[in-house]
Amino acid sequence: MTMEMKDSGSVVLTAYHPHSPARIPGMEQSFVQDTPASHSPASRKSLSRCRRINRMLSNESAPPPAFSRSNSQASMDSTSMEDFWCEVENIKESSEDRAEEATLLEFKPADEGELEAEWLQDVGLSTLISGAEEEDGQALLSTLTRTQAAAVQKRYNTYTQTLRKKNKHTVRDVRDIFGTNDSSLTFETVPVSPVPSNGIQLPGQKPVWKSVTSNSCLDCGLDKGIPSTTEELSYEVSFSESIMILPKTQEWPKNQRFKKEDSTLPKFIVRKSRFGLTEVGDLSPEDMKKIRYLSLIELTAFYDALGVELKRNRTERVRGRESGLFGVPLTILLENDQKKVPGIKVPLIFQKLLRKLEETGLETEGILRVPGSASRVKNLHQELEAKFYEDTFDWDQVRNNDAAGLLKMFIRELPSPLFTVEYLPAFITLVEKISKIKLQLQALHLLIMLLPEANRDTAKAFLQFLKKVVSNEGKNKMNLWNVSMIVAPNLFIYKGKRANQQEMQAAATTAHIVRLLIRYQDILWTVPSFLISQVRKMNEAAMNNSKRQLMFDKGVRKLLRRKTMERERPERPEGAATFPPYLQSDIPEGVIRVYAPLHSKVSMAIQLNSQTKARDILARFHCENSYGTSQNVRGQIQSLHEIGGNIGQHCLDPDAYMLDVYRANPQAEWVIKPKAS
Secondary structure, three states: OOOOOOOOOOOOOOOOOOOOOOOOOOOOOOEEEEEEOOOOHHHHHHHHHHHHHHHHHHOOOOOOOOOOOOOOOOEEEOOOOOHHHHHHHHHHHHHHHHHOOOOOOOOOOOOOOHHHHHHHOOOOOOOHHHHOHHHHHHEEEEOOOOOHHHHHHHHHHHHHHHHHHHHOOOOOOOHHOOOOOOOOOOOOOOOOOOOOOOOOOOOOOOOOOOOOOOOOOEOOOOOOOOOOOOEEEEOOOOOOOHHOOOOOOOOOOOOOOOOOOHHOOOEEEEOOOOOEEEEEEEEEEHHHHHHHHHHHHHOOOOOHHHHHOOOOEEEEEEOOOOOOOOOOOOOHHHHHOOOOOOOOOOOHHHHHHHHHHHHHHHOOOOOOOOOOOHHHHHHHHHHHHHHHHHHHHHHHHHHHHHHHHHHHHHHHHHOOOOOOOOOOHHHHHHHHOOOOOOHHHHHHHHHHHHHHHHHHHHHHHHHHHHHHHHHOOOHHOOOHHHHHHHHHHHOOOOOOHHHHHHHHHHHHHHHHHHHHHHHHHHHHEEOOHHHHHHHHHHHHHHHHHHHHHHHHHHHHHHHHOOOOOOOOOOOOOOOOOOOHHOOOOOOOOOOOEEEOOOOEEEEEEEEEEEEEEEEEEHHEEEEEOOOOOOOHHHHOEEEEEEEHHHHHHHOOOOOEEHHHHHHHHHHHOEEEOOOOO
16 A cells, blocks of 8 residues: 655644643645434434534635644545544543543753764663663674764764863764774665565575464455455564665655545565564563663664654653543553552553453444543543542443443543654654654564553553454444544643644554554564564673673782782582583583473473473473463463573574574573463
8 A cells, every 4th residue: 555645844742741631623625525423323423523623624615724733634536534533523522521630741942962862771871871881882882883873973973072062071082982993974875675565684694494384474454355465574674774765755645544444554474484483472571671772773774874864852841640540651651550469561540441341332323433421431431540449439320321431531641641742753764754654563563662561561451441442333333434534632631821723743653553552463463573673682682791890800800819829729529510500501502491380290391302392391291280380371372482591581483483582592491380460
């Protein structure tokens, strides 16, 4: 699928004020109209008001807008944006009574040098600012691709030039950091030969793909029977390295058109390499922190390669509640919930609202679109705040549309948006400035990797629910585009002095972003393998630095203690082990010892061959322990984990070929245990 784009100024988001009321004036935007979706009698009042709004939107006699037209002011094929603007009006009505509880995100203007300094800190390279020689920064720099290194050089050059203009302290020369003698650093798109259909140009070799079986690929696209374009994606090479050179004189067409039909979205297939696929929750928190560093660098390099500016908001202060359910920062809410349910990743109230809707509301016609009673929702909100943690709240009294209203209210009232204030301009830009769905998806993928853990886990739970809503379209009359239009204002509308203009500009854009999030969520929560490879290299570099330092420290200590050490020591018995037996180096090549502490047979040596998969090892342990293992353990889903060496912890895909994983990390330990939920 191709979409026509226009190159225009991006949307500037000024502030996030989820509860302040604002009226929609005459909006001079034109959309192609369609027959409005049916609404229940309970929403007739809102429907007439929404129709007035839509007439204003389509008023061709209105004067031209005072702001520059944006790509996202798109004309719609066979649909209108009526549902979007009805939802905007419902949000504003429901927020009028709560204006006094407003939470404000304040933005402080910053010069370019300050923004670049923040960027360097956010990617884990604060050492370039402080001038300190820290191992983590050196390890990160040693793993960068050419395009990633160019992105870092560009930001560091801007930062140092700004400091020199301000006559501040001496800064390190970029040539000292990257080891180049060329002082005139250039940043060009990587030239590559024509790429295959999956959009990836591999340097010098082809990946070893598995044959297509039911479990050999991640299939994100349309339901069977619907014609679509199928494209193959690969995670073997960084997205920025595989970008084709774009003509500098390229002109975007004047009008961008989004089509609401599901068949217009391509079907993407992600082939499993011999390492399998890795989901976000499969890696340790320490390694996911490094994934975030690398994702921001890669996203910046990706935008640079496309000739698109990566804009970020600078957030100074967030005022939110420290207790309760609504309007509480996700991190604080989870800290409070984890005292009740240790290890929980999604707020309890959010989980309960989703469960309520999944149990009784998925087949309700117009769910999410048809608003509940404003007075009932207000009363339920107050009652939840008082009774939820006491387990005295009666969920049977909650109607499905009211539950949907509470769910959307929870998202809107987060002090910081679910997709974070900092990167919201990047979300908008990926549609405003990037024409191809595949490239939009790659940018969106990196943005998801950037999200804080609490935001990412909560967003995943929400999108999984929305996918279930869409799958019940036959009964609830809510297709993918309908759901996207309703959800978009709750995620992306921000209130400020120019809020109404921004709402108009971002309407179709934000709905399209939500559509991509719902449709391709299985891809978006999979960690690209090239990032995992870079994390392995980072860990190896850090280990090598630590070993060198340890050897130096040992030498110094030995020298200082030499005169006082006892020269006569009892000799160890011949053959005595310094380390546990399973860590000895006498294990033959290609043999691993696997531990299963919850099973009756806790360890087993396994000879690997080129066809041994993680699932084969799991099956062997299951067979060996079928009678001696407790019922509770047999009822749990067990996974094989790679622990230590050049990775923190990695829950392996059952289809991972173990000999390949072993060769990538020969120092790892192999443990069978339940997968973290």
